[in-house]
Amino acid sequence: xxxxxHGGGHGHGCCECDHEPAERGVEYExxxxxxxxxxxxxxxxxxxxxxxxxxxxxxxxxxxxFVESDAxxxxxxxxxxTGSVKLxxxxxxxxxxxxxxxxxxxxxxxxxxxxxxxxxxxxxxxRLNKDPRAELEYPTKIARFSNVQHLSIHxxxxxxxxxxxxxxxxxxxxxxxxxxxxxxxxxxxxxANPADHKVExxxxxxxxxx
Numbered sequence: 001x002x003x004x005x006h007g008g009g010h011g012h013g014c015c016e017c018d019h020e021p022a023e024r025g026v027e028y029e030x031x032x033x034x035x036x037x038x039x040x041x042x043x044x045x046x047x048x049x050x051x052x053x054x055x056x057x058x059x060x061x062x063x064x065x066f067v068e069s070d071a072x073x074x075x076x077x078x079x080x081x082t083g084s085v086k087l088x089x090x091x092x093x094x095x096x097x098x099x100x101x102x103x104x105x106x107x108x109x110x111x112x113x114x115x116x117x118x119x120x121x122x123x124x125x126x127r128l129n130k131d132p133r134a135e136l137e138y139p140t141k142i143a144r145f146s147n148v149q150h151l152s153i154h155x156x157x158x159x160x161x162x163x164x165x166x167x168x169x170x171x172x173x174x175x176x177x178x179x180x181x182x183x184x185x186x187x188x189x190x191x192a193n194p195a196d197h198k199v200e201x202x203x204x205x206x207x208x209x210x
Contacts, residue, residue, distance in 0.1 A: 025057030030171040033081050040078040045070040053169050060134040060168040069164040075155040083178035087145035091170035093134035098161035100130045107152040118154045134168050
């Protein structure tokens with residue numbers, strides 16, 4: 001694992017952009033729905049850095065937290081959600097140089113994906129523009145990303161540097177809580193067992209109260 005120094009100064013959004021992002025920021029809160037402890041980033045130069053780029057909208061231009069690739073230019077993020085996601089768009093921001101990602105491929109519901117799996121046909125692929133200010137959204141084909149429990153993002157190449165650096169990955173979409181039905185059933189069964197033995201005492205009380 002090779003260490004790396006932090007980038008230069010902090011970049012902040014321009015004034016004319018500050019009104020519109022507040023609304024977009026609400027849409028870009030899927031990072032809160034990531035099971036961050038189980039998130040994997042393959043080929044990161046420092047363990048755990050891949051988790052740092054999924055951050056709040058107002059921190060998207062922060063340069064203190066980033067992930068850099070290790071052996072070559074590729075990175076592979078395995079992102080488990082705590083429920084079901086309808087993914088509508090993605091933003092990927094890097095440095096304004098050749099280390100910025102140039103192409104990404106998106107895969108859904110393939111847990112523990114490895115680089116050996118990246119030969120599979122992706123759900124969608126994008127050629128990226130350099131976006132150091134995190135302003136460019138790439139809209140997904142929503143029909144293909146309407147029931148996502150696990151998202152894999154493969155950064156397959158950059159603009160020519162030996163390694164790739166990413167500061168921010170923003171995910172826009174809708175979230176549905178998982179296992180709600182299952183929890184309801186468990187609660188019902190747990191409550192039903194003691195009630196079975198108290199039917200005679202409960203019934204008169206219920207009639208009396210009503």
